[in-house]
Amino acid sequence: xxxYLTTLNCERQVDPLDKWKKAGRLRRLAxxxxxxxxxxxxxxxxxxxxPAQGLGWLNAVMTGLFAILFGWISVGFWSSLAxxxxxxxxxDAFSVLKDADLATPLSGDFxxxxxxxxxxxxxxxxxxxVMAVRRSLARTGEAxxxxxxxxxxxxxxxxxxxxxxxxxxxxxxxxxxxxGRLFYRRRQYNLKRKSGNIADFCRRFGADYRYIIVFDADSxxxxxxxxxxxxxxxxxPDVGVVQTPPKAIFSETLLAKIQxxxxxxYGPVFAAGLHYWQLGExxxxxxxxxxxxxxxxxxxxxxxxxxxxxxxxxxxxHDFVESALMRRAGYGVxxxxxxxxxxxxxxxxxxxxxxxxxxxxxxxxxxxxxxFAKGFFxxxxxLFINGIMSYGSALLWFFFLLASSFEALSSIxxxxxxxxEGPSLFPDWPRYFPAWAxxxxxxxxxxxxxxxxxxxLMVVISGRTKEFGGFLRLCLSIxxxxxxxxxxxxxxxxxxxxxxxxxxLGLRVTWNPQxxxxxxxxxxxxxxxxxxxxxxxxxxWGLSMYVISPxxxxxxxxxxxxxxxxxxxxxxxxxxxLGALAGRLGLLKTPAETNPPVEVQELxxxxxxxxxxxxxxxxxxxxxxxxxxxxxxxxxxxxxxxRNPGPKIKARLNSLxxxxxxxxxxxxxxxxxxALLNDPKTLTxxxxxxxxxxxxxxxxxxxxx
Amino acid sequence: xxxxxxxxxxxxxRRILWRTLKYLVAFGYSPxxxxxxxxxxxxxxxxxxxxxFALLRGILPLRAQLNFPQSAPxxxxxxxxxxxxxxxxxxxxxxx
Numbered sequence: 001x002x003x004y005l006t007t008l009n010c011e012r013q014v015d016p017l018d019k020w021k022k023a024g025r026l027r028r029l030a031x032x033x034x035x036x037x038x039x040x041x042x043x044x045x046x047x048x049x050x051p052a053q054g055l056g057w058l059n060a061v062m063t064g065l066f067a068i069l070f071g072w073i074s075v076g077f078w079s080s081l082a083x084x085x086x087x088x089x090x091x092d093a094f095s096v097l098k099d100a101d102l103a104t105p106l107s108g109d110f111x112x113x114x115x116x117x118x119x120x121x122x123x124x125x126x127x128x129x130v131m132a133v134r135r136s137l138a139r140t141g142e143a144x145x146x147x148x149x150x151x152x153x154x155x156x157x158x159x160x161x162x163x164x165x166x167x168x169x170x171x172x173x174x175x176x177x178x179x180g181r182l183f184y185r186r187r188q189y190n191l192k193r194k195s196g197n198i199a200d201f202c203r204r205f206g207a208d209y210r211y212i213i214v215f216d217a218d219s220x221x222x223x224x225x226x227x228x229x230x231x232x233x234x235x236x237p238d239v240g241v242v243q244t245p246p247k248a249i250f251s252e253t254l255l256a257k258i259q260x261x262x263x264x265x266y267g268p269v270f271a272a273g274l275h276y277w278q279l280g281e282x283x284x285x286x287x288x289x290x291x292x293x294x295x296x297x298x299x300x301x302x303x304x305x306x307x308x309x310x311x312x313x314x315x316x317x318h319d320f321v322e323s324a325l326m327r328r329a330g331y332g333v334x335x336x337x338x339x340x341x342x343x344x345x346x347x348x349x350x351x352x353x354x355x356x357x358x359x360x361x362x363x364x365x366x367x368x369x370x371x372f373a374k375g376f377f378x379x380x381x382x383l384f385i386n387g388i389m390s391y392g393s394a395l396l397w398f399f400f401l402l403a404s405s406f407e408a409l410s411s412i413x414x415x416x417x418x419x420x421e422g423p424s425l426f427p428d429w430p431r432y433f434p435a436w437a438x439x440x441x442x443x444x445x446x447x448x449x450x451x452x453x454x455x456x457l458m459v460v461i462s463g464r465t466k467e468f469g470g471f472l473r474l475c476l477s478i479x480x481x482x483x484x485x486x487x488x489x490x491x492x493x494x495x496x497x498x499x500x501x502x503x504x505l506g507l508r509v510t511w512n513p514q515x516x517x518x519x520x521x522x523x524x525x526x527x528x529x530x531x532x533x534x535x536x537x538x539x540x541w542g543l544s545m546y547v548i549s550p551x552x553x554x555x556x557x558x559x560x561x562x563x564x565x566x567x568x569x570x571x572x573x574x575x576x577x578l579g580a581l582a583g584r585l586g587l588l589k590t591p592a593e594t595n596p597p598v599e600v601q602e603l604x605x606x607x608x609x610x611x612x613x614x615x616x617x618x619x620x621x622x623x624x625x626x627x628x629x630x631x632x633x634x635x636x637x638x639x640x641x642x643r644n645p646g647p648k649i650k651a652r653l654n655s656l657x658x659x660x661x662x663x664x665x666x667x668x669x670x671x672x673x674x675a676l677l678n679d680p681k682t683l684t685x686x687x688x689x690x691x692x693x694x695x696x697x698x699x700x701x702x703x704x705x
Numbered sequence: 706x707x708x709x710x711x712x713x714x715x716x717x718x719r720r721i722l723w724r725t726l727k728y729l730v731a732f733g734y735s736p737x738x739x740x741x742x743x744x745x746x747x748x749x750x751x752x753x754x755x756x757x758f759a760l761l762r763g764i765l766p767l768r769a770q771l772n773f774p775q776s777a778p779x780x781x782x783x784x785x786x787x788x789x790x791x792x793x794x795x796x797x798x799x800x801x
Contacts, residue, residue: 147778203782302792637771703724
């Protein structure tokens, strides 16, 4: 281990490009000042506005919470302002893209692996994305330098078989793909989830690839951006990771379209701002990024967090930690804010988004154990805190609102003391500073909304309003986005607060979002199940404050209204029909919709093309693997060599086969189906026996006549 | 006039024919091959479906199209880090 650390220290010293580090330190110092100074002033104003006769401890708590929240939203504000500065100047001198020689073709004997880690995702979508990327690469003539790996951690037996079929179909496409290869590997045991999946690839095949480009199951990148990423890495041996800012595509529901629009309009400014102060100490977001394979394997293995607390064990949000480890090893981690051609998809409904957030919340809170870990750079420690605050701020906001309500309640119920104890020349009148209150309110609103206005202005000034549907529609879309996100903010706050509390208490809350029809969206019943508490809280809270303190009710009304309306908001924003209506009205348009890149067009075409049907294409994957001789042969070919099971396992497999023959495939659980799929001999025996079935038993397998 | 036995015999032959055809089509055989292989099975006069499929398996030729693509390249572990606890040192000491 000592040798290992010495190596790290040496690597840090030989870093040839020190200029960005100095600039980064200065920029971060300026950012810290811009956050801290206004926060202190705002906290002082806030403290002055609180009733002097109120409870002292409550005032202190409220001022403290306000200061943290004000500082937190200032980070986003100043990042956006920095982004506007960068974009208005036509770019940043330290843009990592500037180092890449874009004119000359790639040279040298090396290959890059494009990884698609998947977990029970729609295989048709995944392999259409794979093909869109491969075709894009083939057009550039560089396809031979890239191999694509679909790395499956899928646990659903039906999806597993469909993935194998999609893999063969994708490999049998007649397109000229010019040397690029496509592989499919499924792990039987998905240890350490996605990070374990990537690590498994690295251990087995990583040495053959100088770089890996990690995709998500819903990612898409153009060949141009992939090649640029490789060129950056070739030009900058000191760089370990380059992250691209993906833009949302293929949104159908109203919520997803709103998120897509917000990402397209505000995203570039925010990404440029992040680049401005992070420079080579940026973060890896887990997908749409290129990684230097050898450095990643040697330095970014994830340790287990010691202890037994809810925050111990395997690291869940691996990407932020991997970027910190990469930087710790001396390599730069950059955000290529100015690289186009990187795409992803948004969660379609609020519930889907919250389920994802629950996972992210656990992961980010776990990083509290890493803030003070050994060897990390200060920027990454700050970014860990930033990640924690992404969810922690919700709980703090909730506490702040509760404290404010309590303050309002106490100022109504408590008898004012005009003549305090001790000698006094004048009575102690309650003091109100409406002008200060308005200043504070407008300052907070400025921090929240001004970046959006600036981003829109950037689009107007650069003459790109047509890409967003024209000036009027752009303004209407911003209004719609602001309105919906304002009402959804308290709903997100409530859920994020719940996630933080349950994570710290070590409670497991499992949600199963099965009540969603792709076209109709979320059902009212499912929304009621998820949001009844929020609605109840919003109504009770709002009404109580209206009765007790109408003045405070006005302040609380956006929060109470958002919570009270969470059921209809969740249902309506999940509707594809409303998303389509917005599209017909020309609202929420994005450049990727107005002028879709070739890769996006091809993917859309591939997804709408009718799939070739055969006798068993309607049957679930497991049934197809048992019945169709072709699918069975394919499955056996990808299964690899298996050990002969012992007598006990063999007897269990035989009893499963008997059960399947007697009662059909639907009588088996997913675990039982996987056991059969994992044993070639029993599966082949089942296949033969099924074709010999007669009568109703044959019908259970879809075999008639 | 067809006897009862003949009637059932004809039914089972028809079932065998349809089911072997369905099997062979799913396997990717051409219509001509499907018909020829099914006729070969029927020529053996199997008494039930299970026997028919045992016969079919005996006469199925190897299919060139079932050479499925290689699902993974050869393993190359030369970058492998043997220390399974790599980076565990970050928790050893408190250090900023």
